Amino acid sequence: MPASRRPSEPRSTAHRILVVDDDADMLRLLSLRLKAAGHEVVAVGSAEAALAQLDMARPQLVLSDVRLPGKDGLALFDEVHARHPSLPVILLTAHGTIPDAVEATSRGVFTYLTKPYDGKELLEKVAEALALSAPALHQAHANEVWRADIVSRSARMTDLLAEAYLVAQSDASVLLLGDSGAGKELLAQAIHRASPRASKPFVAVNCGAIPEALLESELFGHVKGAFTDAVSNHKGLFQAAEGGTLLLDEIGDMPPALQVKLLRVLQERAVRPVGASQSIQINVRIISATHRNLEAAMAAGQFREDLYYRLNVVTLQLPTLGERREDIALLANHFLDRLARKYDKRLSGFAPEALKALTAAAWPGNVRQLYNVVEQVCALSTTPLVPLSLVQRALRIPSAQVLSFAEARQRFEREYLVDLLKMTDGNVADAARLAQRNRTEFYRLLQKHALTPGNFKTDAPESDDVADERHD
Known part of the structure; x- marks a missing residue:
């Protein structure tokens, strides 16, 4: 019986693990041990190869040596974390790189193991990392109604939605960052629907689209006679969202004077309508969104630092299209x-x-x-x-699209390589011979374009990218 299981434990569901080590013997040993524990392993010898495989292999865990040729394991972690924040990474480190690995855990690495590693400890840490990352993905997809309006199959969005689902269960303020048109309001609505506040109102306001003179009244309300056109009492959007969620879109465009009043509302959990002498208690979850760089706005004195930290309890970054x-x-x-x-x-x-x-x-x-x-x-x-x-x-592009020479060459190269691999059923030697290039140079070209020969074999499962190529 494998050392990874106690007698009473059932064999775990296979997970795909991306293993990175430039030592061929170590890579083989790690792969054998993980496969014996029931996992699927994708083994590569460099960080660059790992990044090329990342979206294609879609692993549930990355296990990497710290010392690698080219990019090291820490640089690999930074790129993995930037692309897939919820994907756990375990580092293997020699004694000389322990300080680096310890620092990496403070930046988000799941854990590190020292070489020579203990096989039982390795499998235990792998199981812990997979167990912690699995619930978020399972829960996020258990009920798809909450994110029905967000159409996606990309790994980036899968990770983002898993985080959003977890955040939705709390009452923490959320700051959504992303370019205009990336879908910040759709994500805010999805968070609301996944939250305990789903049965209450969701209210959105674009802070940059309402004139400054009207924005305070729009947000906080006003009483009759507060100003010339105030012919009756008016409930603001905070009160309209009572019990639910208020999205403050384009919060970076909020005027400085109103930022002070918003901060007071968040601190006191109460609003005072314009012209009123008494405050009204509110129970509202705040989600804010912006396409602006708020840290740069703070440095320029355009956005209050204390408000930023009130709004930015959790940050979610939407990818561009x-x-x-x-x-x-x-x-x-x-x-x-x-x-x-x-x-x-x-x-x-x-x-x-x-x-x-x-x-x-x-x-x-x-x-x-x-x-x-x-x-x-x-x-x-x-x-x-x-x-x-x-x-x-x-x-609005010409019928005959004009590419730069570099773009045209890049596109031709990739399409040419894909056609060769399809023609040769993923056989690199045959493909290199047809291209009249030596195998080493041909492999470099495949790596440059993130193409994996095995995915072109007719009996191999197709990745999303290859399936797309074949249906084009």
């Missing part, structure tokens, strides 16, 4: 289906070239811009399949 490109086709077809019903049109999808153009576009306006583009092509389309020309028109 460009950082979740695997979602573009999914979102485009989702929007097309919804808008086809709105315009009473029979549309079956996008032509392959049109979908490629959407996937390759820059999307500075993020998901909001994608929705607007799909709405335009839906309104103008006269055929069941939306053609490339309509997409190019909506994107």
